[in-house]
Amino acid sequence: MTFADMRPCPSPGCPPPEEASAGAVLTIDLGAVRANYRLLKARLGGGACAGVVKADGYGLGAAPIAEALQREGCDTFFVALAEEGIALRQVLGEAPSIFILNGVPPGAEAACAAAGLTPVLNSAEQVAAWRQTARRLERRLKAALQVDSGMARLGMTAGEVERLAADRHGLDGIDVVLVMSHLACADEPGHPANKAQLLEFRRLSAMLPAAPASLANSSGIFLGADWQFDLARPGAALYGINPTPDAENPMRPVVRLDARVIQTREVGAGAGVGYGHAYRAAASLRTATISLGYADGWQRHNAAAAFVDGRRLPFVGRVSMDSIVLDISAVPAGRLKAGDLVELIGPSQSVDQVAVGGGTIGYEVLTGLGSRFFRRYVDQ
Numbered sequence: 001m002t003f004a005d006m007r008p009c010p011s012p013g014c015p016p017p018e019e020a021s022a023g024a025v026l027t028i029d030l031g032a033v034r035a036n037y038r039l040l041k042a043r044l045g046g047g048a049c050a051g052v053v054k055a056d057g058y059g060l061g062a063a064p065i066a067e068a069l070q071r072e073g074c075d076t077f078f079v080a081l082a083e084e085g086i087a088l089r090q091v092l093g094e095a096p097s098i099f100i101l102n103g104v105p106p107g108a109e110a111a112c113a114a115a116g117l118t119p120v121l122n123s124a125e126q127v128a129a130w131r132q133t134a135r136r137l138e139r140r141l142k143a144a145l146q147v148d149s150g151m152a153r154l155g156m157t158a159g160e161v162e163r164l165a166a167d168r169h170g171l172d173g174i175d176v177v178l179v180m181s182h183l184a185c186a187d188e189p190g191h192p193a194n195k196a197q198l199l200e201f202r203r204l205s206a207m208l209p210a211a212p213a214s215l216a217n218s219s220g221i222f223l224g225a226d227w228q229f230d231l232a233r234p235g236a237a238l239y240g241i242n243p244t245p246d247a248e249n250p251m252r253p254v255v256r257l258d259a260r261v262i263q264t265r266e267v268g269a270g271a272g273v274g275y276g277h278a279y280r281a282a283a284s285l286r287t288a289t290i291s292l293g294y295a296d297g298w299q300r301h302n303a304a305a306a307f308v309d310g311r312r313l314p315f316v317g318r319v320s321m322d323s324i325v326l327d328i329s330a331v332p333a334g335r336l337k338a339g340d341l342v343e344l345i346g347p348s349q350s351v352d353q354v355a356v357g358g359g360t361i362g363y364e365v366l367t368g369l370g371s372r373f374f375r376r377y378v379d380q
């Protein structure tokens, strides 16, 4: 499989754009992903490090990202859905462990077992269904057990854990290869929930069969050694999102987004620009209209700026579906013409900064990136 095969197609019969004709170019630096993996691994002091590649690798392409991580020695991957796991298995081959965070939907157990996927069992119901699948298939099946240490989202409650621990046949046919939980407030190091979840995770996992333990996501790794256990599960930090929002970002940026100028113009004083004439020129200005809009995942209310040569080019008027108008008065006349690229995400504006402008988090910016971009993978 080549990267070209893995570029998503916006709709059946519509090939992904070529670089020259694309309205915008998304550059994904696999070398930076690999460097980020090494950096996280180095913080773990001997613990193992998985790669979380759910939601198509946070929108950046699960296949090329997972292959890059595999080259760094990563042999454990997490996705959210069984479908994602089946696709990933084809890319990575037999050897790596692939965990399904959401567990197996009722009825999909046999397909999941056939693909060699390891479900994260989140409830007594999921445990029972997996146990029955093992019996039906007459073989032992691997699973991770997730306990709810205080997020109340996924995982067995304390009561379910106690009942499972008391049931001699509760895990018949199941090899527990991981006991895990997830932190609700790991990006706030001072939050009391972090310590509370750590203690509850220790208490609950002690009731279950001895198995490697996993608690930390990206931010959890930075809470310290107590939270790291045997296996860490970073996603965001691999993709360059800051896992320590209160401090400087220790990760390397992975994503660059450049949009193409469609046309430039002089806008006279008093003219209205864009839908609703939401902007009215107080004085004349030069503008450029770029080929990127809310259909590409740039939120309509995120009135940020683009950059060229490090100069800020503010948006004027509303974000349209396929275009945005920029005030380019800050750069010399003639610097920008049709076909040129301007930076939306890159050295001048990080994913996290774009997220702040949109009132969201970097995770949502990345997973929202649209399917019309030309995707360029580099590995430096």
Ligand SMILES: *Cc1c(COP(=O)(O)O)cnc(C)c1O
Binding pocket: 052, 054, 101, 181, 182, 216, 217, 218, 219, 233, 234, 235, 236, 237
């Ligand atoms: C998404 C997810 C992760 C990865 O979290 P990041 O904050 O992106 O590092 C780890 N564990 C679970 C259970 C998740 O759902």
